[in-house]
Every structure is written in C-alpha cells, then in structure tokens.
Amino acid sequence: MNAIWKSTSAQLKKRRRNRCLLLLALVTFSFCTGLYFLWKPTSPEVSSPAVTAAVDNTTTTISSRPAEKIKDNVDDTVRVRTIQSGDNLSILFDSVKIGQTTMFQILDADESLLALDILRPGNTLTFTVDEENGKLQTLELFIHPGHRVIYRRVAEDSFEYEEVIREGQWTEQLLSGEIEGSFYLSALSAGLTEQETGNITELFDSHLNFARDIHAGDHFQVIRKQQLIDGSLTGQSYIKGVRIFARKHYYNAFLFEDGNYYDEQGESLASAFRRYPYKGKYRVSSSFNPRRLHPVTGRISPHKGVDFAMPTGTLVLATGDGEITRVKNHPFAGKYVEIRHDGRYISRYLHLSRIKVKRGQRVKRGEFIALSGNTGRSTGPHLHYELHINGRAVNPLTAKIPMAAAIPKNKLASFKSQITTDIAFMEQPRPSLPGS
Ligand SMILES: [Zn+2]
Structure with a gap:
C-alpha cells in the first residue's frame, strides 16, 4: 500500500515537473520566436531536411561529407564543431562519434524549442563527453554571444535544455545618404546590409515604388540598433526608424514597442496579412x-x-x-x-x-x-x-487585404514623443568628410 502510494506520488511529482518544464519551454520558445523575428538574424539559414526526415520517419540520412573538424581538446572530452552550409545534425554527431540514439534524445529535449531544427553556418556545437564512459554529457549550441542553448544529460536516456539569453546593450547608429542610382545601391554604400535594405523596401511596399518614385538627389536616414555584449558587436541588429525623402516629402517608418512599424501619424505600414505564409521565395x-x-x-x-x-x-x-x-x-x-x-x-x-x-x-x-x-x-x-x-x-495571392491596426489612442502620445527623439537623432549634423 505504502509502496504503491509512494510510486504514485513520485509519478505525480514527475508529471508536475514535466508540466512546469513544458510551460517554461513554451514561454522561452515564444520569447525566442519573438526575438527571432524582431532581430532578423543576418546569417543565412540552412534548414536541416535530413534531420527533419529523421524525426518524421525514424530514418537517418548521413551524408558522406565529413563535418569540418575545428579543434578538439587534447583529452578529447570536449569536441567543437562549427556548422557549415550543407551540414545536418547526423553529420555533426557522426563526426564526433556520438550515436544516433543520443541524437534522438537531444532532439526529444529540443522538441518544444526546435533550436536545432535550423542550423546556421557559423554557429558552433560543443559536445562534452564523460571521460569514463564516453557518453555525451552536455551539448552547447552557440548561436551568438547573446544566445546559447545547453542540453544537459539528466538521466540515462534523457536530456533537458537550458536557454541562456543575454540582452547586453543596444547601441544606436545613424546611416544616411543621398540616392545615386538605385535606393538599393545607395543604401548598401551607406553601410546597410543587403538584408536590411530588403527589409526597408518590404516595409514601404504598399506606399512607395522604389523603381519609379525614387530619384537621384532624394535622400534617406536610417537608425540601426546593434547588440553589444562584453564590448563587442554580436552581429544582431534591427532597424529602429527610417525616413526616405522622395516625391517632395518624407516617407516614415518607426518601430514601436509592439514590434510593428508605423508612420509619423501612428498608422500601420503593414497590411493586416502577410501575402505569403513563409519567408524567402518558393x-x-x-x-x-x-x-x-x-x-x-x-x-x-x-x-x-x-x-x-x-x-x-x-x-x-x-x-x-x-x-x-x-x-x-x-x-x-x-x-x-x-x-x-x-x-x-x-x-x-x-x-x-x-x-x-x-x-x-x-x-x-x-x-x-x-x-x-x-x-x-x-x-x-x-x-x-x-x-x-x-x-x-x-485567391490568397490577389485578394484585397486590409491594413493592420493603427497605434491605439492611449499610446499615441508616447509614440509621438519617441519619434520626436528619433527624428532629432536623424537630423543631427553629419560630420563633414575629410577633404570634402
Ligand atoms: Zn493544394
């Protein structure tokens, strides 16, 4: 009787613990998804179809190309792999001689986070194995200095994850220029990345025709926020505000606390719906x-x-x-x-x-x-x-789609005071270039 009660209580505890973990995982997951879309990471994504196939059909595809070996400790208990284009988890686990059973235990732990479902070139995986039995103890996925995920062995056949997110500091930078040729080329020469330039073009999509409406002599200003951790840039950035002067007036886009961009009146720049249910081109x-x-x-x-x-x-x-x-x-x-x-x-x-x-x-x-x-x-x-x-x-490709909601009235004052600051920052005198 006592024994039965004990085991039930243990199960109950386990179930409760699992529920807590699930909740925690869900919260961190939605937080990260939010960050992911806000941050628009600049490194290209490589989805790992072989691993997805492995998850779905319990079969595994192992490519013949060995993953690049970066550096292993002399004692061989710490094995580091930098993800390259074309890698998938099977290749990476294989290259450190850790079996598929362990890989599936890690994928099981990753189910609610799905951090390993997208492997980005340049990210690293650090495998730490037990010196005695050679079994994987921890796996660390390093995404950037502000974002790591650590999978730790908690039992003979299971792992749990811990997500380490550091906010660091965000610095503000002004990038501006005059249009010479296309907006695209002018934005690149002002220091914006291709992806940021693409995002800006997309932002003004329903307001401005970049091929027709923008001419030589028009100009633009962009406020970019960049993440700093321990004094160095992490490569994470986002656009805080954009002004484009074209057709004799300013087209504005300012990021508000809800993660959306609005014009100077607080009207949304985005449609209520995305046209396509994915990123990229298919x-x-x-x-x-x-x-x-x-x-x-x-x-x-x-x-x-x-x-x-x-x-x-x-x-x-x-x-x-x-x-x-x-x-x-x-x-x-x-x-x-x-x-x-x-x-x-x-x-x-x-x-x-x-x-x-x-x-x-x-x-x-x-x-x-x-x-x-x-x-x-x-x-x-x-x-x-x-x-x-x-x-x-x-037809989802041609249907008329309404614009998203404007900033609610009770938040309009705070939005307007924010953009006053942003515009003042944009209008700061530009340092004169040496020799000009
Ligand atoms: Zn169909």
Missing part, C-alpha cells in the same frame, strides 16, 4: 483554381488554395493575428492548421510535417506555427495555403 506549383483537375484523382475538384513547392521542414508562418481554431490530421489534407483572424477571415495551412501550436492559442502575424511537409494526399513536398473571406475561399 515556386507556385498549383494556383487557386475553382475548376481544377485534381492531380491525383484526375477528377474536377476545386483547388481552394495555392500550393507552394518547398522542402519539408520549411518554416510556416501565420499570415495574420488570430486564434488557432483547428489542429488536425486529415487523411487527405494531412496535418493542418486553421486560424480565425477576426469574424471575416480564416487561413489554412495543409500537408504540414510538424505543428507547433495548439487549438485555442493566439498567434501573431508572422509567427512560426508549423513546418511544411508532404502529409495526406500530396504529390510532393509543398505547402497548400488558403484564405477565406466571409466563408468563401479567395
């Missing part, structure tokens, strides 16, 4: 067509969405703010998610491989909700995306 493999011949059955069946051909494991993003109303596994639609955005709009994402949200959960525009896949009746890895307005499926 081919439309089948367009919206109410009278399509089904590629598998050959019968006429309406295609109520758009198919984007993309590798399994591509990040799928919510196209607008809303509530998750369905998380299902359907014999034909496969694993899918539905979001209700407000009374009038619904979006659906089909044939997913993994779903990272739960029914009832609120999501934000651009939030990571799932990984694309090839589940259900599908002829190849792709994402099927639907947008419904007033209960009717519309």
